[in-house]
Amino acid sequence: MWKKKENESPTSLPATPSEQPRTPSAPRRADRAVIGPTLRIRGEVSGEEELIVQGQVDGKVVVKGQGVTVGKSGKVRANIHARSIRVEGEVRGDLFGEQEVIIEASGDVEGNLIAPSVRLENGSRFKGSIDMESAKQPAARPMVPPAGAPGAAPKPPQPTGDDSSSKPTPPAPGQPPLRP
Amino acid sequence: MSSSASSTHHSPALKHALRRFRAVGGTKVLDLGPALGRNVKFLSPFISKLYIADLYGTLKSKAGSTPLGRTKLDRILKQDLPPASEAPIDLILAWDLMNYLDREQLTTLGNHLAGLCRRDSLIVAQISTLKEIPEIPTRFLILDPETLLYENDSRRQRSAPGYKEPDIERLMPAFEVETTFLLRHGVQEYVLTTRSLPPADRPDGRRPL
Numbered sequence: 001m002w003k004k005k006e007n008e009s010p011t012s013l014p015a016t017p018s019e020q021p022r023t024p025s026a027p028r029r030a031d032r033a034v035i036g037p038t039l040r041i042r043g044e045v046s047g048e049e050e051l052i053v054q055g056q057v058d059g060k061v062v063v064k065g066q067g068v069t070v071g072k073s074g075k076v077r078a079n080i081h082a083r084s085i086r087v088e089g090e091v092r093g094d095l096f097g098e099q100e101v102i103i104e105a106s107g108d109v110e111g112n113l114i115a116p117s118v119r120l121e122n123g124s125r126f127k128g129s130i131d132m133e134s135a136k137q138p139a140a141r142p143m144v145p146p147a148g149a150p151g152a153a154p155k156p157p158q159p160t161g162d163d164s165s166s167k168p169t170p171p172a173p174g175q176p177p178l179r180p
Numbered sequence: 181m182s183s184s185a186s187s188t189h190h191s192p193a194l195k196h197a198l199r200r201f202r203a204v205g206g207t208k209v210l211d212l213g214p215a216l217g218r219n220v221k222f223l224s225p226f227i228s229k230l231y232i233a234d235l236y237g238t239l240k241s242k243a244g245s246t247p248l249g250r251t252k253l254d255r256i257l258k259q260d261l262p263p264a265s266e267a268p269i270d271l272i273l274a275w276d277l278m279n280y281l282d283r284e285q286l287t288t289l290g291n292h293l294a295g296l297c298r299r300d301s302l303i304v305a306q307i308s309t310l311k312e313i314p315e316i317p318t319r320f321l322i323l324d325p326e327t328l329l330y331e332n333d334s335r336r337q338r339s340a341p342g343y344k345e346p347d348i349e350r351l352m353p354a355f356e357v358e359t360t361f362l363l364r365h366g367v368q369e370y371v372l373t374t375r376s377l378p379p380a381d382r383p384d385g386r387r388p389l
Contacts, residue, residue: 103215118220118224119217119220119221120215120216120217120220121217122216122217122218124215124217125214125215125234125237126215126232126234127215127232127233127234127237127238127260128231128232129229129230129231129232129262129266130220130224130229130230130231130232131228131229132224132227133206133227133228133229134228
């Protein structure tokens with residue numbers, strides 16, 4: 001569950017002979033595929049149209065440039081790659097969202113979420129890691145931490161609040177880390 | 181800690197911990213509590229990675245009616261905490277989990293967390309000084325950098341271990357109390373940091389168990 005995100009890129013998607021060039025501004029109803037509640041798929045599901053999973057998928061899901069919704073009855077044991085991912089059912093796997101990952105109140109996810117935006121609704125269940133930084137462009141991260149930051153000399157705590165008493169115990173600086 | 185459904189409290193420990201990390205960004209945070217959308221939203225601007233272990237839920241579901249032994253707890257922690265390859269973690273939000281662990285369990289948890297920390301890593305913990313606590317752990321929602329909403333639906337109470345500062349430092353020998361705050365509603369907030377001197381070298385000569 002905690003493993004680092006896989007380096008693999010989505011595999012190329014099979015072209016359908018009947019497929020015509022599409023314009024994003026004119027989505028067709030046929031651009032939405034549904035894996036029904038009685039269907040179980042083992043292997044890789046890939047495509048370029050919006051996907052709704054109400055059944056069970058074990059393997060891998062790659063949807064290029066479109067969204068994937070795991071419906072309330074959906075059970076996915078797979079990594080999912082898509083533009084946006086919405087989970088109302090159960091997922092055991094890592095979710096790679098180009099834009100966002102949303103876990104709805106009924107959603108239950110164990111895995112890692114890699115997306116620039118992640119939303120967990122109240123009542124949702126999630127265990128794993130959330131990585132919003134590596135999904136974005138290289139973020140401006142200070143090379144030198146400001147005073148009081150990790151790596152800088154620690155400052156004695158400044159307790160505040162009238163409902164507390166404090167006992168500051170500043171750590172001794174210059175000690176080696178516990179683990180290299 | 182009140183058994184009412186929700187109440188708002190000042191959190192000087194959270195404020196203390198966030199002050200250190202908030203301006204920097206790129207912080208790795210481990211939340212031992214359940215996934216709460218509000219906390220994810222609050223933390224997201226300044227974290228690089230957030231790990232949600234939901235030990236509350238796991239311990240509750242796996243403990244059953246018998247207390248978790250050390251071996252079983254070891255297994256759970258190995259599975260549910262990030263591996264050492266994800267270290268170091270900068271900030272660990274332990275919330276009130278320690279109220280629900282016995283002494284042996286607390287030591288086991290401390291040993292696992294020590295393997296994820298570096299110097300200056302912090303743990304924020306809320307430990308009750310009252311004789312009784314809600315039967316199940318509280319959900320803590322971060323309202324702002326110094327305010328928490330406590331949510332607990334349990335109407336039943338259980339006895340509290342009432343750990344005090346010396347207990348924590350003895351049971352979690354890799355950590356020491358950086359600062360602590362006693363709040364009016366009976367919660368003692370702690371900010372723990374990795375111990376800067378090995379216990380054997382400490383002036384008081386205190387050694388781990």
